[in-house]
Amino acid sequence: MTSDAPALSPGLEGVAIAESSVSRVDGEAGRLIYRGYSIGDLALDATFEEVVALLYDGELPNAPRLAEISxxxxxxxxxTDAQIEHARGAAALTHPMFALQAATATLGPMVNDFESNVDEATPRGIAAIAxxxxxxxxIAQAVDGRPYDGPRPGESHASMMLRMITGEEPSELYLRTMNALLILQADHSAGNASTFTARVVTSTKSEPESVISAAIGALSGPAHGGANEASLRLFQEIGDPSRAEEQIGRMLDDRxxxxxxxxxxxxxxxxxxxxIQQLATKVIExxxxxxxxxxxxxxxEKVATDRLGSRGLFPNVDLFSGCIFAAIGIPIDFFTPIFAAxxxxxxxxxxxxQWDSGNRIxxxxxxxxxxxxxxxxxxxQR
Ligand SMILES: CC(C)(COP(=O)(O)OP(=O)(O)OC[C@H]1O[C@@H](n2cnc3c(N)ncnc32)[C@H](O)[C@@H]1OP(=O)(O)O)[C@@H](O)C(=O)NCCC(=O)NCCS
Structure with a gap:
């Protein structure tokens, strides 16, 4: 290494990669806000559609604006039929998360020239969410061997997703829970791995659907979005609550x-x-x-907090989110795809x-x- 080598920050810890006004994670206070509003208030009192308007507009929508965005x-x-067929085909080949990544890429246009259409960033983003x-x-219907049964008029985003994934008409409580889960996972500042990926790909002037597809790949890993799936699999492996303390203790001994x-x-x-635990008391039990x-x-939580809490390690969203996804009837392979949606x-x-801020590569x-x-x-001579 030469003496003029730049400072190295593994994992970019402490490096600011953007200015952002979307959401703020306060890691010391344990607070997450979207456009200034507490995540708890939004998850328990708003709909996903309201949060779409909030994150885009910077303000909570009034009734006409909410009707418009909905x-x-x-x-x-x-x-299109071709996009549906492609997604169903991909679902037969690979994990739903990778099928979603591939299917999302097919939402892109036949041209590759987003800079000249950058005024479409908002409508193309909203279309991608939908x-x-x-x-x-x-993909869930295909994995389950069910025929395609698409969105119904007047269905909310949460209701469409929950019905299509589970094949059941959702109860009010399950719908409320799904809404809350979508809201809780909608943003987490610019620095998380998948949002950073989205910004990096945006900075290459790539098409929006390619940005989202790349971010889905980043979210799929067990160190990021895939942890909800991994935690539930671990709990299933443990199987009996009476064995949890000993097994987790041993796993921590093995680092x-x-x-x-x-x-x-x-x-x-x-x-x-x-x-999530507030919701859990209503649903999981x-x-x-x-x-x-x-x-x-x-x-x-108890065993790991006793062992690791003094080092600043505590439960993250994925310790409990898998349980509540399972409780409302979501198959385990769909926890991370829902997180992605x-x-x-x-x-x-x-x-x-990123575009508004100059979009330097x-x-x-x-x-x-x-x-x-x-x-x-x-x-x-070798
Ligand atoms: C989230 C995560 C990737 C953060 O990684 P990071 O900031 O790079 O932290 P590190 O992996 O360097 O961990 C720092 C120390 O804490 C320990 N540690 C971190 N997470 C741990 C965990 N889940 N269980 C046990 N020990 C853990 C590490 O072993 C390391 O110990 P060491 O200093 O003795 O080597 C990491 O905590 C992790 O892998 N957690 C499990 C996966 C997960 O839940 N991801 C979802 C995040 S929302």
């Missing part, structure tokens, strides 16, 4: 990273977990199998903010650790 989402969710939610439903635990920014319990898994989650809102708003540097220049050696 109608726009409903209109824009339409998919269509990605619909695609999750299309295993507990999914749903720890966070780069939060050094207290993730505020989204607190809201209804179903015995899920109630057991939830009990395991609570034991994991929710976060498409954040990605789309950050894409527009991301091009960080490196600390080179390789060979100094040397002479090429012909193959017969």
């Amino acid at each position: 109608a726009q989402l409903e209109h824009d969710r339409a998919l 269509k990605v939610g619909h695609l999750v439903g299309v 295993y990273k507990i999914p749903g635990f720890g966070h780069r920014v939060y050094h207290v319990k993730d505020p989204r977990s607190l809201v 209804e179903g015995s199998e899920v109630a057991d898994l939830y009990e395991i989650a609570l034991t994991v 929710a976060r498409t809102l954040g990605w789309a708003v950050h894409m527009r903010e 991301f091009r960080p540097t490196q600390v080179y650790t390789g060979q100094e220049p040397r002479a090429f050696v012909a193959i017969d």
